[in-house]
Amino acid sequence: MKKIPFKFFLSILAVFSLTLPAAVVLAEDTPPPLAEMWLITPKQGQELEFRKALAEHMKFRSEHSDPRAWQTYTPMLGDNLNQFAIRFCCFNWADQDSYEAWGAGAEEIHAHFQEHVAPLADHWEHYFESMDWPNSHWVDAANGYKYFAVTEFHLMPGSGPDFDAARDKMSQIAINQGWANNHHPWIWASVIGGPATESIIIPHENFASFDRSDEDFASFLSRNLGSEAAAELMKQFSSASGSTSYQIWEYHEDLSMSTDN
Numbered sequence: 001m002k003k004i005p006f007k008f009f010l011s012i013l014a015v016f017s018l019t020l021p022a023a024v025v026l027a028e029d030t031p032p033p034l035a036e037m038w039l040i041t042p043k044q045g046q047e048l049e050f051r052k053a054l055a056e057h058m059k060f061r062s063e064h065s066d067p068r069a070w071q072t073y074t075p076m077l078g079d080n081l082n083q084f085a086i087r088f089c090c091f092n093w094a095d096q097d098s099y100e101a102w103g104a105g106a107e108e109i110h111a112h113f114q115e116h117v118a119p120l121a122d123h124w125e126h127y128f129e130s131m132d133w134p135n136s137h138w139v140d141a142a143n144g145y146k147y148f149a150v151t152e153f154h155l156m157p158g159s160g161p162d163f164d165a166a167r168d169k170m171s172q173i174a175i176n177q178g179w180a181n182n183h184h185p186w187i188w189a190s191v192i193g194g195p196a197t198e199s200i201i202i203p204h205e206n207f208a209s210f211d212r213s214d215e216d217f218a219s220f221l222s223r224n225l226g227s228e229a230a231a232e233l234m235k236q237f238s239s240a241s242g243s244t245s246y247q248i249w250e251y252h253e254d255l256s257m258s259t260d261n
Contacts, residue, residue, distance in 0.1 A: 030133045035089035041082060041123040050120040054084065055255050060112050062257050067102060072255035073148070076248040084255070090131070132188035135171035137180035145203035148249045153241035155196040163198065163240035166233055170221065177224045179217065
């Protein structure tokens with residue numbers, strides 16, 4: 001059975017502050033901070049069968065009133081493309097107790113999964129994630145987001161406080177000084193457990209939106225702080241991470257449950 005690098009899971013988890021209902025992301029109250037994710041790798045040569053089975057299983061869950069609208073994503077870059085990330089956001093820890101209680105009585109859903117999906121799966125993993133809403137800015141797209149660019153920052157040992165301080169300061173400047181608008185949505189996220197990693201997620205409606213010609217964030221920061229102060233803040237931020245990685249995730253509506261469910 002193929003072992004997937006842990007940082008790959010971090011990228012998967014990070015991207016999934018995605019496709020949130022407008023009522024959640026635009027509410028005045030802070031949304032719940034948690035997300036749950038299952039990562040499934042199909043057996044070699046059975047990817048198409050797995051995809052069909054997963055689509056049918058999602059329909060089955062909807063028909064049997066699963067209270068969580070699970071969403072599915074796949075990676076677009078690198079050599080670990082045979083992955084299906086199935087994820088739900090957002091909830092509190094107490095909500096997880098309620099969902100576990102519901103699941104204990106949903107025998108028909110478990111049986112359907114075991115019969116149709118599980119035999120086609122080679123490997124799966126389970127994770128929780130926490131979103132940093134106070135330092136994030138999310139805007140619900142008119143036509144929904146299709147792609148999600150994720151940059152991971154793999155922190156140096158003991159550098160968490162420096163990274164957090166720099167991230168918080170840059171984020172609050174962005175939120176309060178005009179960077180945060182309909183064209184600049186983002187979310188900060190982190191995995192609960194595992195190596196210290198922070199991620200920022202930038203959503204896109206299409207590939208054309210990757211080619212943004214407006215002011216970049218470094219220029220914005222320099223304009224608001226002055227070049228020297230901005231450079232010092234960026235140095236503090238970058239020095240805290242030993243390495244970074246980048247992935248683009250694609251949302252699959254046909255493999256997901258309706259958020260109106």
